[in-house]
Amino acid sequence: MYNRLIQTLADGEFHSGQSLGDLLGVSRTAVWKHLRKLESYGLVLESVKGLGYRIPGGLELLDPDAINSAVDAAVKSKLKRLELLPEIDSTNSYIAALGDQAHGVVCVAERQTGGRGRRGKTWVSPYGKNIYMSLGWSFEGGAAALEGLSLAVGIAVRRALNADQAVKLKWPNDILFDNRKLAGILLEMTGDPSGVCHLVIGIGVNVGMIGESQPAIDQPWADAKEVCPYSRNEIVARTLSHTLPILEDFSRGGFAQYLDEWHRHDACMGKPVTLITPALSVEGIAVGVAANGAIRIDSGGVVKEYSGGEISLRLSK
């Protein structure tokens, strides 16, 4: 029901309550109730007396054919399948639940009801906006061999957005434009930490939020429309096309092969930062990352390396 309603309104044109009711086989009052529900999903609806309802600007819904036809052919042959869901709690949880069957499965959703960010944060995931995607990938060689992988995925996302110099990487895996967050990456692992690891690579990219009522995001955000001309479907396809080769190369050469590229786009290089761990807070100058992906901070002339999922890094004002 909701899918048909959204697909109809996605054209951005006005549709009367009566015509929507006829389409769905329900009363105008029922249509109105469904529309209120859609608004609670984060969709912006306009209603004008005599004209009906519309989604201003329309929506580019995710389309498996559009994604599949835009994915690099060599990459497509390595994917098991692409699953497109109207709604899920979290695409990461969906892929994680597939366990050892997740390798090569991609899940993309229109909306997440329990989208997750790093350090237990919520990832705001309104319907039809942005990209919420996760990919399952299994690696041999244990968890230690995966150090730095989330940074390498950041490089893939940056390349996918065909970004110019203004798009930066912030340790460990934020993609920033103009110091505002454009995309984030959440890697989660199951399996044997000393053997085959099943990795869930979750990627969220902000797309199409400009001009919308501002979602409740607790940090300044940027939109892919500010940095590249690609549609949502194209960004999904390009992200896959750039991520898979990096996963394969990473298995062979680790993060060290991306060190130069990372440093060229490092948002914090040479800048004063504060690093916060659950146990301590460190002030210093960011001096890049190590070959294992750890952040390097110079505090009073002594450079130390830090890594771990609970660490956050802030540019000092």
Ligand code: BTN
């Ligand atoms: C962060 O910057 O804190 C990481 C954000 C990761 C968000 C993505 S959206 C798709 C996938 N599913 C989730 O629940 N989270 C990741």
